[in-house]
Amino acid sequence: MKEIVLKGVPAAPGIASGLAFILDKQEYLVTPRAILEKEVPIEIARFEEALIHTRQEIIEIKKKMSNELLGEHAQLFDAHLLVLEDRALIEEVVKRIKKEHLGCEYIFSEVIKKYVKIFSKIEDEYLRERVTDINDVGRRVLKNLVGEHKLHDLNSITESLIIISHDLSPSDTASMYNQNIIAFATDIGGRTSHTAIMAKTLGVPAIVGLKDATLQVQNQDYLIVDGRKGLLIINPAAETIAFYEKEKNRMEEFRGQFQDIKNLPAETTDGRRIQLYANLELEGEASSAKINFAEGIGLYRTEFFYMNRTDMPTEDEQFDAYKRVLGIMAGQIVTIRTLDLGGDKFISSLQIPKEMYAYWGWRAIRFCLACPDIFKTQLRAILRASHFGKLQIMYPMISGPEDLRKANAILDEVRASLRRENIPFDEALKVGIMIEVPSAAMTADLLAKEAAFFSIGTNDLIQYTLAVDRVNEQTADMYQPGHPGVLRLIKLTVDAAHAQGKEVSVCGEMANEPHLALLLIGLGVDCLSMSPLSILQIKKMIRTVSFANTQKVANEALQLSTGHEVETLAQKALKEFVPDLFNAKNE
Ligand code: PEP
Ligand code: MG
DSSP, rough: OOOOOEEEOOOOOEEEEEEEEEEEESOOOOOBBBBBBBGGGHHHHHHHHHHHHHHHHHHHHHHHHHHHHHHHHHHHTHHHHHTTTOOHHHHHHHHHHHOOOHHHHHHHHHHHHHHHHHHOOOOOOOHHHHHHHHHHHHHHHHHHOOOOOGGGGGEEEEEEEEEEEEOOOOOHHHTTTTTTTTEESSSSSSSSSSHHHHHHHHHHHHHEOSSSSHHHHOOTTTEEEEETEEEEEEEHHHHHHHHHHHHHHHHHHHHHHHHHTTTSSOTTTTTOEEEEEEEEEGGHHHHHHHHHOSEEEEEEEEEGGGGGSOOOOOOHHHHHHHHHHHHHHTTTTTEEOOOOOOOOOTTTTTTOOOGGGGSSOOOHHHHHHHOOHHHHHHHHHHHHHHHHSEEEEEEEOOHHHHHHHHHHHHHHHHHHHHHHHHOOOTTTOOEEEOOOSSHHTHHHHHHHHHHHHEEEEEHHHHHHHHTOOTOGGGGGGOOOOTHHHHHHHHHHHHHHHHHHTTTEEOOSSSGGSHHHHHHHHHTOOEEEEOOOHHHHHHHHHHHHHHHHHHHHHHHHHHHHOOOHHHHHHHHHHHHHOHHHHHHHHOO
């Protein structure tokens, strides 16, 4: 088989090799399960029982529809019954169970997929339309074999696989806390989509924006995912496999060096101390922040709490989770960002059309101000938790002082009600804001008077400044962190905050990239917050450079006129000042 190399957008670093599993949410998620020779008759019987059961189900539905005067629609189900009785299909499944010794649900799903492919290509419109019948019946039989919920549950994957999918939502990725998913690659998506961000935190190599990976890869193909360079290698040649084995070892050896600095401060060679914090999406990641020596949590993306469930989280549930995170961080700062719903993050329990949540739409603080009950519940939980550690609040998507004042007015109401109820909370709790809307950066001097701290959300700031959708692979090249427009807004924000004696952090993905983090330090940023797994390499960079040199690089960058020139300059600086790190990432 010929080796094929596809190039996409690098989303999470690392190298993984293994078998492909194509996840198509329109279809079903069934993984192969090996069976013993003696289990073959049992599997065939299970399959036949599922066919009988499904047949009875369909007859019942048909009867019900006829009774309810929906007779003409009931005929649709005749076509379904015909699929169920198709001898060729049944015989193929039985033959393959006997030959391949795999569970009947997997074999059946493969045979159904094959039929769908064949029928989709037929020119005759009537026959082509049978695809829907085949799919419907397929899903019914599978549901009877493995249960509805399991058909779409990524946790049901039981062997090490690389997921290939057209798209993965952040909530899909959140359910990937499964040791068996060793990497993933998607057709669409940009490098700061939340799916990419979560992959980084999970330590799972990932590539997005491959455009047609789902067409090029077949189930069970052997793949290599190079998450650093965004390369997906299908059926790699022996020498490619050998090369990547060496690469894996080299990366591991290099990471081993970071252990020497884990307890040392993130301080430049000339004494500028930078705080290194972790970003958190799920409570479970707090221990990873600790293990990787984060000095606190700079961004807790609480919206994941609201996902993958059919109801809204209660005040107590949120309070307990925040308190647990404070406990794990043991006295360190935990910055809780209030609900940042929208963009690529949806909450299924709120039946609101997705279009309303667009990146530029009814998102984040705008949604919270419009739904004060939801907002107040979260604020109460946060304030109550503040009694148990060093907590601070951060509002997302603030566009200027008006948003901040409105949010603070609600916070004051919540504070007053807690006081009335004699419920303790931290009266000195700091309230800061994300700077991610260009108008916030441009009014940073005004905002700095009213906010306790700033955290620059470069993921959104870049997309809004450049008018480039952060999850669109077609415009991925135009999404430039080093664009002069972005750099100037960052500089403006830092200077405005410092003029008021306030600290500035960066919690967007720029903070994870050693060359861009070097530039941010030169621009005067006080704190960087990132995926826990990036902390030690960023510390390595900081401890190897001098602040004076980073300032020189930043000043030079501010004179350049394109994002590509700034990117090249920052890479050159990393190569000159921290060659080991540069080589490990680029060679
Ligand atoms: C950002 O926009 O940079 C940020 C950190 O927030 P999010 O990625 O959750 O939008
Ligand atoms: Mg953001």
